[in-house]
Amino acid sequence: MTALLEVQGVSKRFGGLQAVGDVSFTLQEGEILGLIGPNGAGKTTLFNLVNGVYKTDTGSIIFSGKNITGRSPDQVVHLGLARTHQIVRPLNGMSVLENVIVGACYGREYQSLRAARATALEVLEQVGMASRANSPAHSLTLAFKKRLEVARALAARPKLLLLDEVLAGLNPTEIAQMIDLIRKIRDSGVSVFMIEHVMQAIMNLSDRILVLNLGHKIAEAPPAEVVKNPDVVEAYLGFPDIVDKLRGAS
Amino acid sequence: MILRRPLLWLILALAALFVWLPLRNHDVALREDLILVAVAIILTSNLNLMIGYTGYVNFGHIVFYGLGGYVGLYLATVLNWNLIVAALIAGVTVSVLALLFGLGILRLRGAYFALATIGVLVAVQAFVANFEPWGRSTGMYVSFASYAPLGGARRALWITYYLIIGVMALSLVLSLGIRRSKFGLGLFAIREDEDAAIVLGVNATVYKAIIYSVSAFLPAVAGALMFFKNGMIDPSIAFEYMLSLEGIVMLMLGGQGTVAGSALGGALYERLRSYLLTSPRLSEFHLVIAGALLLLVVRLAPGGLIGWLYRLVPRSREVVE
């Protein structure tokens, strides 16, 4: 296996708050890497550093052999790194199809409008939204808005997909469908880096899990080892039900 | 394909109508009315590229028109260049300036950007009012001799009229072309959510600067032609603040974001404005009426006349888009 993403000692401060502190890890090609941690641990901030929404204070990010530290998000997508938003951000005045066409047009392949349309239809089929292609994006339910986030990112034909809590707010059936989808995405050759609070899901999906607490990495291991890690259990001590879930999932 | 869009043929038919109507009886008064309508459509449709397509309110749009007028008039009368060449160079010059300004002020968002556009208007006007070669606050006059290459003043007026109609048609075709393009899709994404657009891969900084510059080109060409036709220019008529604001009213009235709406709003408002300005009792109130109209549209029909049409007859969207 070769490394697709190598993050070396990245940090980010917001005023007096060290949101991410000296985090390093590697993501292998073809792997699903999970990212967990209590609320405010810095998970979303780490995503924002990786795809260039925020500039890193320190450290470097190598993606697919290229140093992408300091590059803007639009440049990073062209290299094949796409993401979803924890708080969904549909382009509200546009249809579902148009939203996904934007993803394809400006993604890794920088497709023409015509090719992007074909890609978008294909991706909508894949995420089970083909019948909503012409709905206005603002009219969707939260579950569909989350899927739209995934569809737009997939339309960019990424090598690596960052998923920020795509299961949050979904009912059990929807969660099962989404898990299925994520597996299929990985099987189609796209590596996945995902933040999730739904423990059962992330434990089952991930090849390895990275744990953040107060901005620092406290573990990086396969799921079975992570749940036994005393630091991880301690980080979640304030959240007894999560500790139970961690144990339950193993 | 843009050739298959019904709207393209509507635009060409509109231009043909504008050419034919005054020509029929050599009606000079009608020609003068229609040229103002054409200019209103040119300004509104290009303003729409910023406000309607990209979601950036430009309060200083008229600066392109006025500056184009100055550059064009200077080239055509002081340096005696061919009118068409002068107008095109005016367009290019103003576009390049807009690109440079744009890269600076387009880093601002929302209200800050809108404020900066007012700043640009005020600054350019102040510069021109103190610029010796352009006659400072007295401005410039077109010497009668400048009309000679066009076959005399009478013919020159007809020629500039047809050129303006050409610029009007080009403005609308440009709007339609951008609307149906990948570039246009990127602009719409910026309008809906700029940060999301960037994460999806749209280079917002470059796109915004390009569209700001593009939206300057045809208004500047039109300014060069119009002020040549009018025979004079000075800083207060070239950079009329009110016209800049009225452009926004026109766009909201017709329906921002749509090509047909920008044309319709421009044409209707200009006719109303001319009527009010020439009416002895109402001429003082035309801005009051403009303001009231804007409030009414924003409250009752935020999509403007075209948005209202789409709601009444949903199928009309197919034809008009």
Ligand SMILES: Nc1ncnc2c1ncn2[C@@H]1O[C@H](COP(=O)(O)OP(=O)(O)OP(=O)(O)O)[C@@H](O)[C@H]1O
């Ligand atoms: N733009 C910002 N400015 C200031 N503080 C920020 C900013 N973004 C995040 N933070 C702070 O940084 C810390 C980490 O936030 P982050 O969103 O990365 O957490 P998270 O692990 O994703 O949490 P959650 O599980 O709730 O999504 C939080 O304390 C948050 O308030």
Ligand SMILES: [Mg+2]
């Ligand atoms: Mg988060």
